[in-house]
Amino acid sequence: MSDSDREDGVSRRKVLECMTWAGTGVLWTIAGGVPHSLGIVGEAQAAEETKGLTFLQLSDSHVGFDKPANPNALGTLEEAVAKVNALAKKPAFAIHTGDISHLSLESQFDDADRVISQTRLDVHYVPGEHDFLDPDMKFYRERYGRGTKGSGWYSFDANGVHFIGLNNVVDLKAGGLGNLGADQIEWLEDDVKGRSASTPIVVFGHIPLWTVYPEWGWGTSDGAQALSYLKRFGSVTVLNGHIHQVMQKVEGNITFHTARSTAFPQPAPGTAPSPGPMKVPDEQLRTMLGITNVTFKQNEQRLAIIDSPLKG
Amino acid sequence: MTLSSTARSALVAAVLGAATATMLAAVVLPVRAQNAAPAGAVSIDNFTFNPTPLTVKAGTTVTWTNKDDIPHGIASSTNAFPKSRALDTDQSFSFTFTTPGTYQYFCYVHPHMVGTIVVEASTGSNATQ
Numbered sequence: 502m503s504d505s506d507r508e509d510g511v512s513r514r515k516v517l518e519c520m521t522w523a524g525t526g527v528l529w530t531i532a533g534g535v536p537h538s539l540g541i542v543g544e545a546q547a548a549e550e551t552k553g554l555t556f557l558q559l560s561d562s563h564v565g566f567d568k569p570a571n572p573n574a575l576g577t578l579e580e581a582v583a584k585v586n587a588l589a590k591k592p593a594f595a596i597h598t599g600d601i602s603h604l605s606l607e608s609q610f611d612d613a614d615r616v617i618s619q620t621r622l623d624v625h626y627v628p629g630e631h632d633f634l635d636p637d638m639k640f641y642r643e644r645y646g647r648g649t650k651g652s653g654w655y656s657f658d659a660n661g662v663h664f665i666g667l668n669n670v671v672d673l674k675a676g677g678l679g680n681l682g683a684d685q686i687e688w689l690e691d692d693v694k695g696r697s698a699s700t701p702i703v704v705f706g707h708i709p710l711w712t713v714y715p716e717w718g719w720g721t722s723d724g725a726q727a728l729s730y731l732k733r734f735g736s737v738t739v740l741n742g743h744i745h746q747v748m749q750k751v752e753g754n755i756t757f758h759t760a761r762s763t764a765f766p767q768p769a770p771g772t773a774p775s776p777g778p779m780k781v782p783d784e785q786l787r788t789m790l791g792i793t794n795v796t797f798k799q800n801e802q803r804l805a806i807i808d809s810p811l812k813g
Numbered sequence: 814m815t816l817s818s819t820a821r822s823a824l825v826a827a828v829l830g831a832a833t834a835t836m837l838a839a840v841v842l843p844v845r846a847q848n849a850a851p852a853g854a855v856s857i858d859n860f861t862f863n864p865t866p867l868t869v870k871a872g873t874t875v876t877w878t879n880k881d882d883i884p885h886g887i888a889s890s891t892n893a894f895p896k897s898r899a900l901d902t903d904q905s906f907s908f909t910f911t912t913p914g915t916y917q918y919f920c921y922v923h924p925h926m927v928g929t930i931v932v933e934a935s936t937g938s939n940a941t942q
Contacts, residue, residue, distance in 0.1 A: 568882040568902065569882070570882065603884070604884055604899060604901060605899070630922050630923075631884070631922075634884060634886070634899035634922070636898055673921060673922075673924040674924055675888075675890035675917065675918075675919035675924055675927055676890075676919065676924060676925065676927050677924045677925070678924070678925065715925070716925070717860070717925065718923050718924065718925035718926075774859040775859035775860040775861070775881070776860060777859065777860065777881055777882055777883050778882050778883065
């Protein structure tokens with residue numbers, strides 16, 4: 502039996518142990534219907550145990566960002582892609598959890614596409630708020646929105662897993678958080694209706710669907726309502742970006758993860774005057790984007806996040 | 814310490830002169846300000862609007878300037894004025910408030926950022942129209 506079976510009979514599907522991933526990209530595998538992170542792209546262990554479906558998560562590329570926190574966000578994306586291409590086993594596909602560009606300029610989307618396409622992976626995108634900054638809010642939809650519903654939500658199936666891509670970054674309300682809106686929530690309810698409760702579900706979107714830190718807008722106002730339609734499923738994994746750091750939480754059958762950025766780190770909630778880009782010493786930047794180990798203790802609802810820098 | 818009579822007189826004159834200049838400036842500057850279009854400024858720092866609320870007279874052009882490393886966007890909470898384009902670092906957006914009232918606004922990129930402009934009627938002794 503696998504390691505996860507060893508834990509206990511009650512909540513093995515609720516627990517993902519020894520999760521490890523990084524800003525460069527997260528490698529996931531589906532084994533026995535439960536998504537497991539295989540570790541940081543580029544780590545030796547990521548090349549092992551790759552039975553079943555594996556997929557990659559990229560997030561928050563912010564192509565075009567050139568401020569002190571990282572003067573070359575396109576360069577660090579290129580480094581991430583090089584590590585993806587060095588994987589012993591090629592992932593089946595990738596998801597990108599938004600903020601592809603920094604300012605929604607066509608040139609930034611062009612650059613992002615040029616670099617990410619070098620992975621030769623099918624990439625399933627959801628938008629971040631930085632991807633809807635052009636006046637007509639059309640560039641994202643023209644490039645990535647074909648075949649999607651509304652402002653860009655959709656679902657697909659792979660290896661028996663049902664993937665749901667959500668958009669919680671448009672039509673935001675004053676004083677509020679991320680927002681899905683009634684139309685998208687109604688679609689979600691329909692989308693999962695009639696599916697077997699044993700179908701593993703992976704939901705991905707940009708802003709965390711759970712409330713991380715409302716003071717900084719890190720949450721989704723109607724996220725709980727959306728997740729209520731997923732409570733009957735045995736395994737639900739929610740993958741987000743936006744906060745440029747790893748966080749993880751388990752609530753019932755739902756496991757929440759946020760990925761790191763390939764561009765720049767952001768501060769932990771409340772540890773800085775604002776959630777703006779965190780400037781770290783140059784030699785530290787790639788370490789910040791490199792590795793984070795997250796360990797989940799069984800039957801523990803709280804996050805246990807351990808940073809393990811790639812170097813030093 | 815001793816100071817000659819002459820030197821003391823010169824010092825007193827200098828201080829008086831400076832004081833007079835200051836008073837003149839205090840009197841003259843508001844008049845000059847009335848001749849130009851009244852202006853108000855809101856700085857966006859660390860994901861906050863400063864100052865907020867900002868109280869201005871009707872007819873004032875308010876300019877928001879983004880001092881963060883992340884883009885922000887200005888939108889009226891009640892669609893009372895057109896939204897700005899996305900403001901990159903050091904970019905600005907201006908709107909002239911002609912009608913008295915209280916205007917709530919927010920950052921449409923980071924909607925937890927909210928602010929208020931209070932526009933007062935341009936009446937009283939300082940009125941120019």
